[in-house]
Amino acid sequence: MIERTPASVASQGDRPSEGHGRRLTAAFEALETFPVLSESRNRVLRLVREHPDAVGDVVAAVESDVALVTTVLRVANRVAPPKSRGKIASVPAAVEALSPEGVERLASSAKVFDFFERIPGWDAQPERFRLHAVATQAAAERVAREMDYPDRDQLLTSALLHDIGKLVLVHAYPAYPHQIHGNARTPEERVHAERRELGVDHGLVGGVLARRWGLPGSLATAIERHHADDATGEAAIVRLADMLAHYGHGGAVDPKQLLNAARALELGPEQLRNLMYEIPYSQNGKKRHVDPCPLSSRELDVLKKLAEGKVYKQIAVELELSTSTVRTHLHNTYAKLGTGDRAQAVLLATDRGWL
DSSP states (O other), rough: OOOOHHHSSSSSSSSSHHHEEEHHHHHHHHGGOEEEEEHHHHHHHHHHHHHOOHHHHHHHHTTTHHHHHHHHHHHHHHSOOOOTHHHHHOHHHHHHHHHHHHHHHHHTSSSSBBTTBBBBTTTTHHHHHHHHHHHHHHHHHHHHHHHOOOOOOHHHHHHHTTTTHHHHHHHHHHHTTTHHTTTSSSHHHHHHHHHHHSSOOOOHHHHHHHTTOOOOOOHHHHHHHOOOOOOOOOHHHHHHHHHHHHHHHOOOOOOHHHHHHHHHTOOOOOHHHHHHGGGGGGTTTTOOOOOOOSHHHHHHHHHHHHEEEEEHHHHHHHHTTOOHHHHHHHHHHHHHTTTTTHHHHHHHHTTOOOO
């Protein structure tokens, strides 16, 4: 096979470095107006107007579309106070910084697309990209639960944006992805084909784009390194989640690479088999709650003990409190949650993801 260089993919009249650089720069600029799925935009508008206090639902609606995610993150990092600028790395934090009303204004002015109406220059790419991003986020959330990973909000944003570099390459090179990928089938094979044919891969390009947009370095690094064999932290979780999303949609994955990605996270073969079985059903129709917990750390400790079936005296001994203090904490907990008894309090806290 004759290797194709960036110059051969670009127009013949360009010098190699100039053609490559100009195409990528133009593609970066084109992503400024990447369209939002009309239904996602409409859901955000409807939620903010009808249920302005349902912040968790607004976050979920924003996370249903990558263009909305990038818009709220970019604007939030630009208008945040100096000490927070460039540090907002999750959709919940961005929505909090902008307020639901601010999100509504952004959604109202966004360029939209409908699946049944193709957009010049993008064809069906926005919807294909959105579906894989959401599937990868769901897989990352399931992996994070398996690992008891703490900072899930930022991880889930990294998972949504992990392939943003592909949109740059689609716009920059007409031959991408089909001619560039050729016969490559698995995610790893495709990345190697990109590096061979273009000199870059979509992870690297996505990381550059994230930094260009002023997004946090941790987010850019996770995007940039999600195909690296030695990836750690968020990037390693996104790497495994990406493979699982491909598997869940019937795509080709390399069993050895999949197992290696799991082992890098200290997940064994049995855990990986469970994940592979559950991934197609991982959401089970449940939405992720991002509402802040109103309970103090001690009130939450007491409620956790109560959820384990402990009685007041047991809780008091284990937490080194008096029985009357335990009763006071639970009385305050019921008041804050608006519940009448322990069963309702435990059920509500569990449903919201606080336990």
